[in-house]
Amino acid sequence: MVKIRRFEERVAQLFAEGLIPGFLHLYIGQEAVAAGVCANLRKDDYITSTHRGHGHCIAKGADVNKMMAELFGKRTGYCKGKGGSMHVMDVELGILGANGIVGGGLPIAVGAALSAKLKGSGQVAVSFFGEGAAGTGYFHEALNMAAVLKLPVVFVCESNQYAEFTPRRTHLPVDTVAERSKAYGMEGYCVDGNNVVEVYETFAGIVENVRLDSRPVLVECFTNRWSGHYEGDPQRYRGKGESEEWQKQDPIAKLEQGLRGEYQVEPDELQQIRNFVESELDAAVSFAKESPLPRGEETLEDVYAW
Amino acid sequence: MAVLRFNQAINAALREEMARDQNVILAGEDIAAAGGSFGVTRGLLEEFGESRVIDTPISEGAIVGLAIGSAATGLRPVVEIMFIDFIGVCFDMLLNQAAKMRYMSGGNISLPLVIRTQAGAGYNAGPQHSQSLEAMLMHIPGLKVVMPSNPYDAKGLLKAAVRDDDPVLFIENKMLYGMKGEVPEAEYVIPLGTAKIVREGNDVTIVALGQMVNRAVRAAEELEAEGISAEVIDPRTVTPLDKECIWQSVVKTGRLVVVHEAVKTGGFGAELAAIVQEEVFDYLDAPIQRVAAPFTPVPYSKALEQYYLPNEESIIEAAKRICVGRPFGLRK
Ligand SMILES: Cc1ncc(C[n+]2csc(CCOP(=O)(O)OP(=O)(O)O)c2C)c(N)n1
Numbered sequence A: 001m002v003k004i005r006r007f008e009e010r011v012a013q014l015f016a017e018g019l020i021p022g023f024l025h026l027y028i029g030q031e032a033v034a035a036g037v038c039a040n041l042r043k044d045d046y047i048t049s050t051h052r053g054h055g056h057c058i059a060k061g062a063d064v065n066k067m068m069a070e071l072f073g074k075r076t077g078y079c080k081g082k083g084g085s086m087h088v089m090d091v092e093l094g095i096l097g098a099n100g101i102v103g104g105g106l107p108i109a110v111g112a113a114l115s116a117k118l119k120g121s122g123q124v125a126v127s128f129f130g131e132g133a134a135g136t137g138y139f140h141e142a143l144n145m146a147a148v149l150k151l152p153v154v155f156v157c158e159s160n161q162y163a164e165f166t167p168r169r170t171h172l173p174v175d176t177v178a179e180r181s182k183a184y185g186m187e188g189y190c191v192d193g194n195n196v197v198e199v200y201e202t203f204a205g206i207v208e209n210v211r212l213d214s215r216p217v218l219v220e221c222f223t224n225r226w227s228g229h230y231e232g233d234p235q236r237y238r239g240k241g242e243s244e245e246w247q248k249q250d251p252i253a254k255l256e257q258g259l260r261g262e263y264q265v266e267p268d269e270l271q272q273i274r275n276f277v278e279s280e281l282d283a284a285v286s287f288a289k290e291s292p293l294p295r296g297e298e299t300l301e302d303v304y305a306w
Numbered sequence B: 001m002a003v004l005r006f007n008q009a010i011n012a013a014l015r016e017e018m019a020r021d022q023n024v025i026l027a028g029e030d031i032a033a034a035g036g037s038f039g040v041t042r043g044l045l046e047e048f049g050e051s052r053v054i055d056t057p058i059s060e061g062a063i064v065g066l067a068i069g070s071a072a073t074g075l076r077p078v079v080e081i082m083f084i085d086f087i088g089v090c091f092d093m094l095l096n097q098a099a100k101m102r103y104m105s106g107g108n109i110s111l112p113l114v115i116r117t118q119a120g121a122g123y124n125a126g127p128q129h130s131q132s133l134e135a136m137l138m139h140i141p142g143l144k145v146v147m148p149s150n151p152y153d154a155k156g157l158l159k160a161a162v163r164d165d166d167p168v169l170f171i172e173n174k175m176l177y178g179m180k181g182e183v184p185e186a187e188y189v190i191p192l193g194t195a196k197i198v199r200e201g202n203d204v205t206i207v208a209l210g211q212m213v214n215r216a217v218r219a220a221e222e223l224e225a226e227g228i229s230a231e232v233i234d235p236r237t238v239t240p241l242d243k244e245c246i247w248q249s250v251v252k253t254g255r256l257v258v259v260h261e262a263v264k265t266g267g268f269g270a271e272l273a274a275i276v277q278e279e280v281f282d283y284l285d286a287p288i289q290r291v292a293a294p295f296t297p298v299p300y301s302k303a304l305e306q307y308y309l310p311n312e313e314s315i316i317e318a319a320k321r322i323c324v325g326r327p328f329g330l331r332k
Helices: A002-016 A031-038 A054-059 A064-071 A105-119 A131-135 A137-149 A178-184 A196-213 A242-247 A251-261 A267-290 A296-300 B006-020 B044-048 B060-072 B084-098 B134-138 B151-163 B211-225 B243-253 B268-283 B302-308 B312-323
Strands: A046-048 A125-130 A153-159 A187-192 A217-222 B002-005 B024-028 B053-055 B076-081 B114-119 B144-146 B168-173 B180-183 B196-199 B204-208 B230-234 B237-239 B256-263 B289-293
Touching: A002 A031, A002 A054, A002 A064, A002 A267, A031 A054, A031 A125, A031 A153, A031 A196, A031 A251, A046 A105, A054 A064, A064 A267, A105 A125, A105 A137, A105 A153, A125 A131, A131 A137, A131 A153, A137 A153, A137 A178, A153 A196, A178 A187, A178 A217, A187 A196, A196 A217, A196 A251, A251 A267, A296 B302, B002 B006, B002 B151, B006 B024, B006 B044, B006 B151, B006 B168, B006 B180, B024 B060, B044 B053, B060 B076, B060 B084, B076 B084, B084 B114, B114 B151, B134 B144, B134 B168, B134 B237, B134 B256, B134 B268, B144 B151, B151 B168, B151 B180, B196 B211, B204 B211, B204 B243, B204 B312, B211 B230, B211 B256, B211 B312, B230 B243, B243 B256, B243 B268, B256 B268, B256 B312, B268 B289, B289 B312
Parallel strands: A046 A125, A125 A153, A153 A217, A187 A217, B024 B053, B024 B076, B076 B114, B114 B168, B144 B168, B204 B230, B204 B256, B256 B289
Antiparallel strands: B002 B180, B144 B237, B196 B230
16 A cells, blocks of 8 residues: 555655656555555456556555656656556556556456356456446446356446546446446445455455356445546536545555554564555665656557558 | 746636636536546635536536536536547437437427536547547537647636536546646636647648647748748637638638547548638648557557657648648638
8 A cells, every 4th residue: 555655755745856658546545455465466357447557556566666667758657658547557457457447447347257258267256446436338338248158257436536637426326336336236344445344354354256157246446536637637516625634644654553553563563564665665666767668660560560 | 917837827717707706616526625637626616616517426427417407497518528538428418418409399498507527638648538539529419529638728718608508518638737827817708610820831821739830830930931821820720610611811921730639540531621612612732741659559658658749740731741842822
């Protein structure tokens, strides 16, 4: 969680310095979801992610050097500078991509789950998406398809209360996205997405069941997005002090409290984790800065058909 | 005359048309309370209320469907697809429903709807947020496709689009939103299907689309300094296309360069080259040149995106290729 948080904070800074171009959608505030879910996954399990995908990728084990280099548009990045923030992928880690199309990841996860089922590999596919994506046709079609074909997919809705600038109540006519599971003949659950222990424990059971029984489940994680929809978003749609209010539910602070209280973890140990993360990210930033830019002609490479 | 930005000019067109005709309604993601992701619909909710300025869920297929159904039954919807890339998600509604309704009904139903959308590269927004897809739309009979290159045209063309009785795709290039230009307060409408000669010249005709019109004009200025007089034409609408205007220019200059930001393969340039050679081949003194993006998705990295986008140099090069060393004035 700390690595995701600090990655994002650094990226925000680098964006402000003009070192990272394009659209950046930060995940700050939602770390407990990615961390709690992915801690239950095998390396070869699949995930599909969203435009707000850095957290999912890091939690699934992505290399922060390659992520950072990608954000810088460098040749050493995950996508050789062609994809950027919204398209980080690592097939070896089962990361089938962040995605610039809202809802686009859901049917892809269904496909990955089909291949897992046919191969009998025991892999599961997890699709992360926002509550805004629950309005897309893809959401409804993917859930229905997964249920009909009995596929091992976990649909993870991260309800961070906004779809871009539009609040949840404006675009969602139901109290919870999770209750839609009924309409598709699958189980649905709600969890506190700011509590990583709760997320972790809930998903531990769910992922195992999905793996064993090969059937889809929908889980809604309630959380908050502290920053704007994208970096530079003036957030006119937000009430004064709203972000600050949410910051009181900081999942990282909550976890630290728990660790220090219940488990008597020493502050030093937590500091060590933070130091470790800082040095890892220092290295990632240096790697990205020092990496070469792609040459123009590389634009022409990697096209399927020519 | 007021100086407006491109996005304000579009806003003004919407405001005027909504005031003029109460059947004009707006719908799309983030367009009401938030005023649109590029500020285009700002203030319209306050002025016209939430029954006419509607925030929708993220449901592109249903947004276009909403436009079709409401247009078939008496409204004049102007809906927004936030990025043209997302028309992938609603393509059936566009191509099988909207485009064919008039035809399939034997002319009984018309669909006075406008789909405003935004396109183009230059923002490092990556492969799924930077495309230029006008050629795909141009290929579908039944859709009109508009691509303004400046604030003045944007306002006049959008007003015409709203008044048009058939489906119109109104494509705004994202790099143009900040462009300033003079926009009269007095009412004016630019009929769809009328090209504009942006700059007169005698030696070569440059036809450019959208953002590329402005690059073509700068290229023409540099060509002038080198003794080549280029005429720049902005078709403004690719469907319907003002063929007459382009033919006349080619007859005058004998040379044609077509410039667009979309990939060259199967693009507007290919179609225009074919049209021109079918009709005025005899007047051509040199091969038609196309300046366009390579046949790849739009890359993210600055280094790659700059390579991808056609620029002034590539336009100048193309013009020189067919002008320099070839005598002018051999036209029959
Ligand atoms: C098909 C499609 N429509 C619209 C968009 C523009 N868009 C990007 S993010 C977003 C909101 C997504 O909200 P949600 O799914 O809740 O995810 P969050 O941003 O809250 O993480 C929208 C409308 C898009 N990228 N793709």
